[in-house]
Structures are given as structure tokens and as C-alpha cells.
Amino acid sequence: MNGADALITTLADNGVTACFANPGTSEMQFVAALDREPRMRSVLCLFEGVATGAADGYGRMTGTPACTLLHLGPGYANGAANLHNARRAFTPIVNVIGDHATDHRKYDAPLNSDIAALAAPNAIWVKSAESADAVGPLAAEAVAASFGAPGGNACLILPADSAWNETNTAGPVIERPKPRAPDPAAVAAVAKALKASAKPVLLLGSGACGEAAITAAGRVAATGVRVLTDTFTGRQARGEGRFRPDKLPYFGEQALKDLDGVDLMVLVATTEPVAFFAYPDRPSVLVPDGCATLTLSDRATDAAAALQALAEALGAPATGAVEPYAPAAAPGGKLDAWAMGAAIARHMPAGGIISDDAVTAGLPIFTQTRNARAHDWLSLTGGAIGQGIPLAIGAAVACPDRKVLALTGDGAGMYTVQGLWTIAREKLDVTVVVFANHAYRILGIEMGRTGGGEPGPAASRLLDLGDPRIDWVAVAGGLGVPAERVETAEAFDEAMARAMKGTGPRFIEAAMR
Incomplete structure (x- = not known):
């Protein structure tokens, strides 16, 4: 076998069986080796940002890494934004980044770059396989690193000659590390502080929003402690039969108003909340004056176990309140985010997965789906837009029956509109909804909040997407996804019903203006 065979075999032996790829010349040995390893599913993405976002969605839904295949430094750079989001979600990913052959680097060919330096800001592990014998062991090390506390993307740089040279060395099968057990002293200290607090809150981060952790948090809430989540979490279990925590508001002043009078904030798999951006004369840290903070468990600790231990220490009831299924009435009239949220809640089946990149439309839909069938909500954790379509690709590959x-x-x-082509090619059961307001609406809001005032003609041209108007139905159709445009709440409700009853790719343009 050659180094590429050793790499793919080692990945597959360690449970990495999906590869989201945009290969180039340096990666041809890897591509050829895919024909010799049937356990690895290869998914072609027409832009590296689609590949990295898809790997993020896959990892969020399975808890195990997919791999990406990226072409040298520029290929990595194209995918970096969604790796930033993945870093903030603590998603395990193994990025295989092709490089020039080791003896070719010295010539500084046009695609040559410092790949390790490019990858370092988003990665928890970066190494280069400088020989074919090193490839397999480093691949196993990369998988192990991706599971590290609390998880993240590992980058294995693969020089072309390390891929094509022969080797007899595959990597070992690693033992997946387990999260740290909760600290009994921390649990006792938090329980004592909660009992003495007049107005406490529990703040849950991404690692504390899975079904087991949410259930335990519901028990804590039953003792009178208010429970919130971070504004954006990697994956949250919600809907019918699940406890519903509140969400920390996005805008800083709204968050501080919501937290007014809170004297104790207990952090679970998160850190002290901060504003998304700085604004004139507004605080950055979103902890009220006089509020103490305690950490129940950090991101490397088993949050569900910590919350269960806290519930026991507080003498909480065996179960907490959960949401009933309560579908909204059929929406009518004006097509807005509230109406669309009602339609989604009415028609989304149990086990649905929502990839949220909706920006201004996201919160109303999040609110409207609180009583929908049980589902998972994947948020834009890093704030780098362009995640919605790629994340959905990865989630659909990971969970083909949902x-x-x-x-x-x-x-x-x-x-990342190129992702529509991948959805069509792979025949994924994904419905894409685009909220077509033909503007960067959030930037219009932020213009005022930052003190920029009302946008004039020049500023408005940087916020407006209506000249020319994007014909989303034509775009989606050209990339192979059946598409329709709807202009009323009733039409959207009907389109969503069709999409949820059918299977395969669907695209709905919600014409909001």
C-alpha cells in the first residue's frame, strides 16, 4: 500500500467513514485510494467552504469526525470560515490538506504557502506527514486529537510524495477519550450557592444542550432555578418531550435587561457571556453588576453527569417540565418569519434537524418551533454566515432517515450556494428555505446600533441585494434542486407540507419583499 492507502484505511478503522472533498492535483493519490476502501463515502463539494461546513454538520450529529480533503493552503483558506464555526461548536473534524511533495516545496511553486500557519488559528492539532511511514500513525493521532477536550478540528498536512510512496505502516485503532467526570466539590459548592441565592440562573453551553443534559437541567429548573442557553449552541435538543430553557438574548442590552437582578450565574460547559460586538457606551461582558459566577463543569467535563449530580444535590424531582406537542394554527396573510415558523412547526416530523443560518429570521422561527415535534437545532456558533446549506449536507449524510x-x-x-449541487447529486433529503428580503437586513439594524446613523445612497448600496434581484428559483434549478417561490403565508404552509411529506432535495424561496 502507499501512504494514501494507509491514511484512508486508518481513518476508516477509527470510524471516520465520510469524506467531504474538493481535491486538486496534490490529492490524486488520496482520490485513487478511495476506490480501494469501500468503507469511506466520498462526497464532492464544489467549494471548500461547503466541504468544511458539511463536516461540521456531520460531526455535530454523530459526535464522530468526518474528514475533509482540501487542496493546499488556498483550499484550506477557502474553507476556513466554516471551520471557525466548527471550532466554536467544538466539532470533531479531521482535515486532510494536500501539499506539494517535500522536495518540491523549496521551489516556491505558485500554490506554495505556510499551511500550518494558516490552519493554526482554527485547529487544535496540526502536523505534517513528512514520509509515507508517518501517514498512518499521524492519521490515528489526528482522530484522537479531534476528540480532545472538548473537541475540535485536527489538520493533517499530506505532502504528495508521502501519499504516493510505499509503506507497510498503518495507524493504530485509538481508544476514544471519555469526558472528565464532574468534580463532587464543584457540585456541592454550586448546590450550596444556589440554595442561598435570591435569583440564580444556570447558563448552558453547547456541550450541555444534548438530550441527557437538557433533561437533567429540567430537573434543576424544577427547584426554582432559571435555566438559559448560550445565544448560539452547536446542537440543542428541543420540542415535544424536552425541557425548554430560555435563550440568552443576542443584543447585549437585551441580555442584561433579561438578567436584571440575577445574583448568581452558574456556568455549564460555557464561559461568562459577552456581547457579539462592541458598541459605543455599552458593556461587553454580559454579567450584571453584583452577580457572582460559579462553574459547575467546564467544556472538558461530562455536562449531563454534572447536571444530574447537581439535581440530586438539590433534591430535585425525578423529572422536570417538558414541552407538549402543540402545533400552531395555520398561518395566513403576510409572509414573515413568524408565519414561516408556524408552518415549520406544523409540518416538521419528529426527528427533524434544523440548520439555522437565517440571521434576522432565525429567532422568530426558533420561538415558533418550541412546541414542534422533537428535533435538533444547529446554530451559527461562530457568526460566520454561509453555514446553513453546508451544515445541512453533513447532517443529512450523517442521519439519512431524518x-x-x-x-x-x-x-x-x-x-455557499454551490452546496445545492451537492444536495442534488447525493439526493439528500434536505429542504432549503431562503428568506429573500434582498438585503443584508441585520446590517441595517447594526448601522444604527453602532452609531452609523441612517444609511445614505452609498451606504445603502452595500446593504441592498435587490439590484439585480437574485432569482433563487432559477439558481436552485440550475444546480439541480426542484424549487418554488412563495409570496404568502398560506403558500408557504402548503409548500412546507409538500416538502415534509415528500423525500429528496427541495428548495423554497420565501419572497419577503
């Missing part, structure tokens, strides 16, 4: 919805703004959707 309905996946990608909710995206028209501005965000254009970042």
Missing part, C-alpha cells in the same frame, strides 16, 4: 431543513438568509445563502 428530515433536514436548512434555513438561510439570501445574503448568507449566496456564500
Whole structure:
């Protein structure tokens, strides 16, 4: 076998069986080796940002890494934005980044770059396999690193000659590390502080929003402690039969108003909340004056076990309150995010997965789906828009028996619109909804909040997407996805019903203006 064979065999032996790829010349040995390893599913993505976002979605839904195949430094750079989001979600990913042959680097060919330096800001592990014998062992090491506390993307740089040279060395099968057990002293200290607090809150991060952790948090809430989540979490179990925590508001002043009077904030798999951006004369840290903070468990600790231990220490009831299924009434009239949220809640089946890149439309839909059938919500953890379509691809590959919805703004959707082609090619059961307001609506809001005032003609041209208007139905159809445009709440409700009853790729342009 050659180094590429050793790499793919080692990945597959360690449970990495999906590869989201945009290969180039340096990666041809890897591509050829895929024909010799039937356990690895290869998914072609026409832009590296689609590949990295898809790997993020796959990892969020399975808890195990997919791999990406990226072409040298520029290929990695094209995918970096969604790796930033994955870093903030603590998603395990193994990035295989092709490089020039080791003896070719010295010539500084046009695609030559410092790949390790490019990858370092988003990665928890970066190494280069400088020989074929090193490839397999480093591949196993990369998988192990991706599971590290609390998880993240590992980058294995693969020089072309390390891939084509022969080797007899495959990597070992690694033992997946387990999260740290909760600290009994921390549990006792938090329980004592909660009992003495007049107005406490529990703040849950991404690692504390899975079904087991949410269930335990519901028990804690039953003792009178208010429970919130971070504004954006990697994956949250919600809907019918699940406890519903509140969400920390996005805008800093709204968050501080919501937390007014809180004297104790207990952090679970998160850190002290901060504003998304700085604004004139507004605080950055979103902890009220006089509020103490305690950490129940950090991101490397088993959050579900910590919350269960806390519930026991507080003498909480065996179960907490959970949401009933309560579908909204059929929406009518004006097509807005509230009406669309009602339609989604009415028609999304149990086990649905929502990939949220909807920006201004996201919160109303999140609110409207609180009583929908049980589902998972994947948020834009790093704030780099263009995640919605790619994340849905990865979720659909990971969970082929579940309905996946990608909710995206028209501005965000254009970042990674190439993903529609992959959805069509792989025949994924993904419904993409684009909220076509033909503007960067969030930037219009932020213009005022930052003190920029009302946008004039020049500023408005940087916020407007209506000249020319994007014909989303034509775009989606040209990339192979059946598409329709709807202009009323009733029409959207009917389109969503069709999409949820059918299977395969669907695209709905919600014409909001």
C-alpha cells in the first residue's frame, strides 16, 4: 500500500467513514485510494467552504469526525470560515490538506504557502506527514486529537510524495477519550450557592444542550432555578418531550435587561457571556453588576453527569417540565418569519434537524418551533454566515432517515450556494428555505446600533441585494434542486407540507419583499 492507502484505511478503522472533498492535483493519490476502501463515502463539494461546513454538520450529529480533503493552503483558506464555526461548536473534524511533495516545496511553486500557519488559528492539532511511514500513525493521532477536550478540528498536512510512496505502516485503532467526570466539590459548592441565592440562573453551553443534559437541567429548573442557553449552541435538543430553557438574548442590552437582578450565574460547559460586538457606551461582558459566577463543569467535563449530580444535590424531582406537542394554527396573510415558523412547526416530523443560518429570521422561527415535534437545532456558533446549506449536507449524510431543513438568509445563502449541487447529486433529503428580503437586513439594524446613523445612497448600496434581484428559483434549478417561490403565508404552509411529506432535495424561496 502507499501512504494514501494507509491514511484512508486508518481513518476508516477509527470510524471516520465520510469524506467531504474538493481535491486538486496534490490529492490524486488520496482520490485513487478511495476506490480501494469501500468503507469511506466520498462526497464532492464544489467549494471548500461547503466541504468544511458539511463536516461540521456531520460531526455535530454523530459526535464522530468526518474528514475533509482540501487542496493546499488556498483550499484550506477557502474553507476556513466554516471551520471557525466548527471550532466554536467544538466539532470533531479531521482535515486532510494536500501539499506539494517535500522536495518540491523549496521551489516556491505558485500554490506554495505556510499551511500550518494558516490552519493554526482554527485547529487544535496540526502536523505534517513528512514520509509515507508517518501517514498512518499521524492519521490515528489526528482522530484522537479531534476528540480532545472538548473537541475540535485536527489538520493533517499530506505532502504528495508521502501519499504516493510505499509503506507497510498503518495507524493504530485509538481508544476514544471519555469526558472528565464532574468534580463532587464543584457540585456541592454550586448546590450550596444556589440554595442561598435570591435569583440564580444556570447558563448552558453547547456541550450541555444534548438530550441527557437538557433533561437533567429540567430537573434543576424544577427547584426554582432559571435555566438559559448560550445565544448560539452547536446542537440543542428541543420540542415535544424536552425541557425548554430560555435563550440568552443576542443584543447585549437585551441580555442584561433579561438578567436584571440575577445574583448568581452558574456556568455549564460555557464561559461568562459577552456581547457579539462592541458598541459605543455599552458593556461587553454580559454579567450584571453584583452577580457572582460559579462553574459547575467546564467544556472538558461530562455536562449531563454534572447536571444530574447537581439535581440530586438539590433534591430535585425525578423529572422536570417538558414541552407538549402543540402545533400552531395555520398561518395566513403576510409572509414573515413568524408565519414561516408556524408552518415549520406544523409540518416538521419528529426527528427533524434544523440548520439555522437565517440571521434576522432565525429567532422568530426558533420561538415558533418550541412546541414542534422533537428535533435538533444547529446554530451559527461562530457568526460566520454561509453555514446553513453546508451544515445541512453533513447532517443529512450523517442521519439519512431524518428530515433536514436548512434555513438561510439570501445574503448568507449566496456564500455557499454551490452546496445545492451537492444536495442534488447525493439526493439528500434536505429542504432549503431562503428568506429573500434582498438585503443584508441585520446590517441595517447594526448601522444604527453602532452609531452609523441612517444609511445614505452609498451606504445603502452595500446593504441592498435587490439590484439585480437574485432569482433563487432559477439558481436552485440550475444546480439541480426542484424549487418554488412563495409570496404568502398560506403558500408557504402548503409548500412546507409538500416538502415534509415528500423525500429528496427541495428548495423554497420565501419572497419577503
